[in-house]
Amino acid sequence: MMTSFYSRKDPIRYEGPSSSSELAYRWYNPDQNVMGKSMRDHLRFAVAYWHTLCWPGGDPFGGDTFQRQWHHMADEMAAARMKADIMFETLVMLDVDFFCFHDLDIAPEGKSLKEFNANVTEIAKIFEKKMAATNKKLLWGTANMFSNRRFMAGAATNPDPDVFAYCAAQVKHCLDVTKDLDGANYVMWGGREGYETLLNTNIGHELEQAKRFLSMVVEYKHKIGFKGPILLEPKPQEPTKHQYDYDVATCYAMIASLGLQNDVKLNVEQNHAILAGHTFEHEIALASALGVFGSIDINRGDYQSGWDTDQFAMNIPEMSLAFLEILKAGGFTTGGLNFDAKIRRQSIDPDDLLHAHVGSIDACARGLLIAAKILEDGKLGKIVDDRYGKWNEPKNQAMLKGKETLDSIAARVHAEGLEPQPKSGRQERLENLINSYI
Structure with a gap:
């Protein structure tokens, strides 16, 4: 395993609230019992492949600030193998059990879908060995059907049926790989499933496409014996003005119209909740009330910016309210907390990735402890019960x-x-x- 990316060599451990170390867990004690379950099992943390290893630090007004070695390698598969090494070094360093990926995160597209699939399979074989050696697991996989220019008018909702067919082939392979890696879930993330203008859009047709695509994925899940749920991720505003997966309520309408509530759950994100005009805790509570709570992309949006800033979650009061709803929902089964978050483009040192994850892990742990205290005390619950x-x-x-x-x-x-x-x-x-x- 490559071990030269971070300056630190020893895994980060729990040292308690009084620790003076900048890279120690003060609140996240994996083995601590919280309401009958270990903190590790409550939180089920996952590192996101894309923001952690793939994002080069660019924004609409400037390019690469991180200057990672693998971003500039001519041999793209060698770069992919290097990223795999660093991902598992990161998981071991943070003592985090899970990771998540898009197919394009882990391997280059190549010149055809056949070549892309072969590249993804090759890296997945590397994952298998590393997972066995480190006891790390896959929380979920997903297909990137938004970056390539072929998806500029959408993926499953594209007006071109050839794009729809290409997406079906891409998802089939990614779901196969996720199953082979014993992934706990598979995510359907509609990066461009929406429209920009009604002047060239047939909404009814595109919604029928979206529903048929989701139905096919569920059918295939059962055919291959994939045990985990399919997760839809509500995603408002970005990149299209009118996303068909705008929020929890919108996604549930599609799921319920197909009768797929047992097979399809939701992957809720704080940043997306804010962009949809909701609070994070609202989206979690609504997903729970509708019976489709699945997993969480844990991050933080900027309340002054109307776009997906994907900052690491550090707001402890907000985390407390979110975990109150997660615990009331019964906690995670197959889901978990995926750090769909990126360090700021000025945070150019590799160790900044460790500081970001450690701080957010501790914020989540404190939120969990506060939420558990609220529930165990029972005062709030009694007031609500009395009201009804x-x-x-x-x-x-x-x-x-x-x-x-x-x-x-x-x-x-x-x-x-x-x-x-x-x-x-x-x-x-x-x-x-x-x-x-x-």
């Missing part, structure tokens, strides 16, 4: 379960002379209560 308590009365359960009609309810209201009086929502008191745990 009257629904437990038989006559109100009858309304909820369809045993009453509009006529019968109206008759009862008149007979009882109901005149409901407003009751305080006590928002400020509850915000104070949450701050008392933080």
Whole structure:
């Protein structure tokens, strides 16, 4: 294994809140029991291949700032093998169990899909050996169907059926590879599944394409015996103005229209929640309420920038509210926390990657501990339960379960002379209560 990328050679460990080390976990204690489960099993951290190793540090106004060796190698497969070495060095260094990738992250496209598939397979074989040697695992794989110019008008929703067919072939191979690597999930990320202008768009046709494509992926998942769920990732605004996978509610509408709630779950991201005009915790809570909570891309958006800044999550109060909803949802099964986050383009030292992950891992761990304390204390839960308590009365359960009609309810209201009086929502008191745990 290549070990010269980072200046540090020893894996990062838990040292406790009083540690003075810049590269130690103060709050993330993998073996600590939290509500009957280890912190490691609660959080299921994953390193993102693309931002960690593939992004060169560019933005719309400037190019490569990182100057990584593999970004400039003539032999693209040699560069791919080098990235594989560094990915597993990173996982070992951080004591993180999982990684995630797009097919294009791990191998070059080559001159044809056949060559691309062969390249991906070759690197996957390297992964197999490294996973066995280090006990690291794949949280999920996905296909990059947005970078190449062929996808400029979308992938599954492209008006050209040849692009649709190409995508089907690409996803088939990537799903095969993900299964071979015992991936826990497979993600459908619609990077360009949307439109820019109605003047050249048939929305109904494109939605039918999207639904058929998702159905085919689920059909193939069952054919090959892939046990994990297919994860849709809500993605608003970027890069197209009108994304068909805009938020949790939009994605659920498609899933439910196909009756695929048992096979398709959602991969929720903080940055995307903000771009959709929601809070992170709202999207998690809604996915849970609809029965499609799956996994998390953990990062942070800039509230002053209307684009995907993908910063590392460091906001502990926000993490606390997110983990409150994750724990209420029952926690992760096949999902986890993937660091879909990138260091800033001025953070050019390799060790900056370690500092970013360590800080965000600790922020997540603190959020988990605070959320667990809130739930175990029970004060917030009791207030919410009391607010809805009257629904437990038989006559109100009858309304909820369809045993009453509009006529019968109206008759009862008149007979009882109901005149409901407003009751305080006590928002400020509850915000104070949450701050008392933080």
